[in-house]
Amino acid sequence: MKIVYQAHELAADGPGVDVLAFGAHPDDVEIGAAGLLALQVRLGRRVIVADLTAGELSSRGESSLRASEATRAAQLLGLTARIQFGWPDGALEDSPANGRAVARLIRRFRPWLVLAPYDRDRHPDHRATGQIVRRSWFLSRLRQLDLGFQFHAPAMLWFYAIHTPFDPTAVVNISEVMDIRMSAAGAFTSQFTESLSAIPGYQPIGTPDYLPFIEARCRHFGAMIGCQFGEGFLSDGPLAISDPQALLSSATARSSGHGGVGKC
Numbered sequence: 269m270k271i272v273y274q275a276h277e278l279a280a281d282g283p284g285v286d287v288l289a290f291g292a293h294p295d296d297v298e299i300g301a302a303g304l305l306a307l308q309v310r311l312g313r314r315v316i317v318a319d320l321t322a323g324e325l326s327s328r329g330e331s332s333l334r335a336s337e338a339t340r341a342a343q344l345l346g347l348t349a350r351i352q353f354g355w356p357d358g359a360l361e362d363s364p365a366n367g368r369a370v371a372r373l374i375r376r377f378r379p380w381l382v383l384a385p386y387d388r389d390r391h392p393d394h395r396a397t398g399q400i401v402r403r404s405w406f407l408s409r410l411r412q413l414d415l416g417f418q419f420h421a422p423a424m425l426w427f428y429a430i431h432t433p434f435d436p437t438a439v440v441n442i443s444e445v446m447d448i449r450m451s452a453a454g455a456f457t458s459q460f461t462e463s464l465s466a467i468p469g470y471q472p473i474g475t476p477d478y479l480p481f482i483e484a485r486c487r488h489f490g491a492m493i494g495c496q497f498g499e500g501f502l503s504d505g506p507l508a509i510s511d512p513q514a515l516l517s518s519a520t521a522r523s524s525g526h527g528g529v530g531k532c
């Protein structure tokens with residue numbers, strides 16, 4: 269594991285972060301959750317992205333290019349740091365050892381929110397990453413498990429969408445950071461340059477059509493809550509709410525007045 273980007277020095281006994289977002293490959297987090305991360309940074313919160321692989325099996329872009337793209341995306345999002353585990357692309361497995369390694373990172377940075385790819389995504393690495401993080405989310409809170417850092421129980425584990433869609437548990441209004449969100453995804457230029465004509469049939473992955481696809485999905489999620497752009501997340505378990513009325517004051521709530529879709 270190595271730190272591939274850091275905006276601030278990261279001491280092992282330093283302050284924690286608010287959000288720790290895992291991806292299988294550099295660009296996963298930017299495809300599925302960059303708006304939420306940009307929004308958190310805008311609110312003054314600390315965010316770290318951890319990629320389990322370097323994406324070395326990608327059909328497009330060498331590892332060195334993808335590394336520079338990942339750094340550029342981290343800068344655009346205002347991340348506190350970006351970490352790479354260096355595990356083998358195409359061979360990620362949900363195992364006790366991998367779960368402990370990820371749990372160790374969770375304990376070190378003590379986030380209240382953990383993000384991971386949807387654990388039923390059709391890509392095996394995305395699916396495995398979701399499963400590894402789900403395992404680590406439990407391991408990190410076991411007091412008797414010695415991982416070199418004190419136990420920590422993140423408040424929430426949310427899955428984000430890459431390929432396989434889902435009905436979201438929560439949709440975050442990302443309208444005010446949509447430009448940053450799309451710039452961060454677009455920073456991975458090597459992943460969006462293949463000519464559509466070079467691919468039999470229609471396949472937006474790897475082509476310039478993929479960015480409008482991301483935008484369309486944000487519009488789709490946004491429309492669910494009456495906002496221009498949104499990002500949908502699947503909570504691992506029900507969301508705990510003490511005061512339902514407090515939801516009405518959030519930026520993502522539907523307005524209850526005029527019968528139609530509410531304003532954000």
Ligand SMILES: [Zn+2]
Pocket residue numbers: 292293295296391394
């Ligand atoms: Zn991926």
